[in-house]
Each structure stands twice: as structure tokens, then as C-alpha cells.
Amino acid sequence: MNKYVPDKMVAISRYQNYFPTLPQDIKNEIYQRMEELLKEEKKYCDKGNYEHMAQILTSIAMYEVLQKHGKSEEEAYKIVSEEMWKFLDPSGMQKLAKKSFFMPLMKKVVPFGFKHKSGYGWRYTWHQDTDPKDQFHFECNECIYEKILKPRKLMKLGSMCCHADIINYGALPYTDFIRTKTLCQGGDYCDFHFVRHDTDAGDGWDRTKSI
Secondary structure (H helix, E strand, O other): OOOOOHHHHHHHOOOOOOHHHOOHHHHHHHHHHHHHHHHHOHHHOOOOOHHHHHHHHHHHHHHHHHHHOOOOHHHHHHHHHHHHHHHOOOHHHHHHOOOOOHHHHHHHHHHHHHHHOOOOOOEEEEOOOOOOOOEEEEEEEEOHHHHHHOOOOOHHHHHHHHHHHHHHHOOOOOEEEEOOOOHHHOOOOEEEEEEEOOOOOOOOOOOOOOO
């Protein structure tokens, strides 16, 4: 089972490139805050949630500690959000989406991956067996980002993480990604809907402006 140790969690988080640039005293305080958060959110610290918890707890700790060291709330959020988004690289998914087998692959890989990388606190509704061959949709009905961040009044960090899906899926070749709501943005669930087209965007169809 993965070890819930702050330095190891930061090392696999989306801040792994930015964190080493911080002064040592700030790094130490982030680690210390993460230790506190691990105790407070212990029930979510299982094997399936490891990667999610690395993102959530590193984000919270960095956002809070940067403010303690003189950054305004707006400045701290800007740093944390932009560094997270900068780390993302959608090119691999975009390359895969050019393949004719992309949609059948998504219908198999996504449920399998979510099953093994989602621990306590998650719930999904899947439709891959009933969707038309050119569509794939599912809902996330319970999410640990909302469960951890909402009581802390840090839902903007949840929305920040939701935006990562727009970066990863929002410009896929031949594929429209449609999302109308998320739990962290006040919705009653998160909806994920992929629609496959024979042509690329702009050639007979327009991309949906998802949230």
C-alpha cells in the first residue's frame, strides 16, 4: 500500500515541478500542514485515494502556507491553480483520440481506472453498456474533493481541480466533451459526456463550452 507521507505525496502531485523552487522554510511548513491534514482526513487515506489525496492535501497546504508567508488570497490561488494546470499535458490523450478505437477504449479503460483509483467516498453511475457506439457518458455522484473541501470553505480549490478535466478533454480530436455541472461547482453530481464525430471540430459541429 502507498505510504501517506507528505514528501512522497508532493513528489507525485501536480506540484512536483514547482515545489522544489520554494524556500526550505515554506516547504517544511507545507509538510507540517499536510501531516495535520492527514490526521483530520484519515478516513479517506486508503490505497485507492492515494493520488487524489496527494493533489487535495498538497493544494490545501500550499494555498494556506503561501498566505501565511505574505501572499494575498488571490495571489496564493493564482500560484496554486496555475502551477497545477501548467503541469498537465493533454497531448497524449489528444493523440489517442485520433485513433478509430478511441471511444470503445474509453468505455473500457475509464471505468476500470476509476474503480482502481477511487477509494472510500466516491460513487459513480456508468452507462457504457447502453450508450450508442459514438457516445460515452457517466456521472460522479459522490466525490472526496467536495467532501474534504466544502467543510473547509475551499470549494474554489475543488473547482480548480475540476478545470483539469477541461484541459485534458476539452480539445480532443473528433470528440466533443460535454459537462454541465460538477459537485465542486454546486451541482448535484458531475456529468461527463463524450460524443464522437466523423469530422473534427469546426467541420460540421462546434465544441461545447463545458464547465
